[in-house]
Amino acid sequence: xxxxxxxxxxxxxxxxNYFYLRSCIRQNFFPGSENVFLDILKNxxxxxxxxxxxxxxxxxIGYHSDIVPYETYQTMVARQFSxxxxxxxxxxxVSCITSYGGYNEVLETWKEFPExxxxxxxxxxxxxxxxxxxxxxxxxxxxxxxxxRHDIAEIAQYKLINKQTGKPLRIVDHIGCHYAKxxxxxxxxGAEKNTVLSAxxxxxxxxxxxxxxxxxxxxxxxRHYLVKNNRSYSISxxxxxxxxxxxxxxxxxxxxxxxxxxxxxxWQYALAKIEGKTYSGDKNxxxxxxxxxxxxxxxxxxxxxIGLQMHQVNVEPLLDKMGIDYNPDEKYLDAGGKFMGKxxxxxxxxx
Amino acid sequence: MRTLMQRLGEDVRLKEGLHACMSCGICTxxxxxxxxxxxxxxxxxxxxxxxxxxxxxxLIESDTIWMCGQCMSCKPRCPRNNxxxxxxxxxxxxxxxxxxxxxxxxxxxxxxxxxxxGTNILETGYCVYPASVxxxxxxxxxxxxxxxxxxxxxxxxxxxxxxxxxxxxxxRKIGRENLNELECIFAESGGDTLFTxxxxxxxxxxxxxxxxxxxxxxxMEKYTDFLLNEDNDEK
Numbered sequence: 356x357x358x359x360x361x362x363x364x365x366x367x368x369x370x371x372n373y374f375y376l377r378s379c380i381r382q383n384f385f386p387g388s389e390n391v392f393l394d395i396l397k398n399x400x401x402x403x404x405x406x407x408x409x410x411x412x413x414x415x416i417g418y419h420s421d422i423v424p425y426e427t428y429q430t431m432v433a434r435q436f437s438x439x440x441x442x443x444x445x446x447x448x449v450s451c452i453t454s455y456g457g458y459n460e461v462l463e464t465w466k467e468f469p470e471x472x473x474x475x476x477x478x479x480x481x482x483x484x485x486x487x488x489x490x491x492x493x494x495x496x497x498x499x500x501x502x503x504r505h506d507i508a509e510i511a512q513y514k515l516i517n518k519q520t521g522k523p524l525r526i527v528d529h530i531g532c533h534y535a536k537x538x539x540x541x542x543x544x545g546a547e548k549n550t551v552l553s554a555x556x557x558x559x560x561x562x563x564x565x566x567x568x569x570x571x572x573x574x575x576x577x578r579h580y581l582v583k584n585n586r587s588y589s590i591s592x593x594x595x596x597x598x599x600x601x602x603x604x605x606x607x608x609x610x611x612x613x614x615x616x617x618x619x620x621x622w623q624y625a626l627a628k629i630e631g632k633t634y635s636g637d638k639n640x641x642x643x644x645x646x647x648x649x650x651x652x653x654x655x656x657x658x659x660x661i662g663l664q665m666h667q668v669n670v671e672p673l674l675d676k677m678g679i680d681y682n683p684d685e686k687y688l689d690a691g692g693k694f695m696g697k698x699x700x701x702x703x704x705x706x
Numbered sequence: 707m708r709t710l711m712q713r714l715g716e717d718v719r720l721k722e723g724l725h726a727c728m729s730c731g732i733c734t735x736x737x738x739x740x741x742x743x744x745x746x747x748x749x750x751x752x753x754x755x756x757x758x759x760x761x762x763x764x765l766i767e768s769d770t771i772w773m774c775g776q777c778m779s780c781k782p783r784c785p786r787n788n789x790x791x792x793x794x795x796x797x798x799x800x801x802x803x804x805x806x807x808x809x810x811x812x813x814x815x816x817x818x819x820x821x822x823x824g825t826n827i828l829e830t831g832y833c834v835y836p837a838s839v840x841x842x843x844x845x846x847x848x849x850x851x852x853x854x855x856x857x858x859x860x861x862x863x864x865x866x867x868x869x870x871x872x873x874x875x876x877x878r879k880i881g882r883e884n885l886n887e888l889e890c891i892f893a894e895s896g897g898d899t900l901f902t903x904x905x906x907x908x909x910x911x912x913x914x915x916x917x918x919x920x921x922x923x924x925x926m927e928k929y930t931d932f933l934l935n936e937d938n939d940e941k
Binding site for chain 1: 717718719721722738739741742743772775776777778779781782789795798799802812815816818819820822823824827831832833834835836839843845846847848849850851852853854856857860861862863864865866867872873874875876877878880881884885887888890891892893894895896897899900901904933934935936
């Protein structure tokens, strides 16, 4: 049978000299994930990537919750491109899936309606005095890890293999909707048979496990999470995914979208509070990691250096299965080694 | 005066999102919102395609257009390359520009989003920022988030973030000169106008609905409480 990673891929991913565009949600909830991505690129793969302090949010969450008009959104995207132009770089590395979809949406609009590009250029010039060049390549940061997955495998310290049983870890993926649904040709493997994450899993020794609702939205829904009254929409969609995964007994969930990563982690806790059950067969829940965090573990980074203590669902069961050498006593120490106190509760249900 | 259909047609996203819908319903079949709400993106595409002013007016005054979660799952499945999610974005824009949004419970929530995400954008340069995710308003974030929130500087520093400080890095302080540019972009490109429009229609609706302070002005604090407690069972 054809492995997921053998599905034909046509996407062009730049191989060096990136301008990094951070994600509001990833910085907020999993800042270590972005840091380890940068460290892997610079120090493990020897790539040039610039983290420019002047970029702001692209305002994509405001755009998709309809308080930011498309004209403003286009101008904000133009400003990001302008910063990139200023650094002499032509390859964007985008951390956020909403931004990634948004940059592609804007570029497609400009191709079809050149007057919109002209308007964005004029708005940007009038507002800031800035000009910009169209990037040559827009890649999501998962595309870049995907591109170098075999290089990572070559220098890996750990494999996605259960050390006790010797069997590959069973890993389900969740692809953020705006990665490939808006423009299927912009996502590795397209919208229906997306392989960007499953190919990493397989390259690092794991087993990518299919499940019926693999393509279903995590339920963010923008206004449906942002407005407290509406959050039942959000959690209902995540529940549908967990129910669909449950029979396959996954060892972990890998995601490429910062929001999905956060929701799939936090909603397991909230569902346990509501329903008194988990979908993992234990009381902890299913660990949810980004491709950056997983690459970090495979490469032997200290789990607490890359921020895995910021997850509600404990990652230790996964670390133990992988046979990772880590110190549990360091989990809640600050940068100076001082105990910070610890959460009143971790995981999903009390033991 | 422009018709609603003219207003919709002025947005390039309508041209991108609607090409001769044949009403097959695959968008509805795959739509997470259609599973959760009484919601049918197929019929929205058909209504807009009909150009019927009265039906479009009813649509932009309704809860219906606010049910879409903007996941765009409809886009890759449509055999005609339509995107109902994009049509929704245009309908929502016109609903806000004309003030129709205050006639719907879900539409009125735009005021809440303006005051949270809109404020975050202008004040911090981020849509979401750690200090704004207050545990009391976000119980679903769990005990680990509460611990992070209570030990914010230490936790972020531990994982290599640059919280609240100058220079690059995660959750860094975005400098005044960058926020100034962001503000100028919003002023130049219609962002400020939309913020003001949402605010003014909301204030008028609040006053008409009896949320009035001692000076006879709209009491937006009470109005916010009202919005946060409006019935949420639309199923």
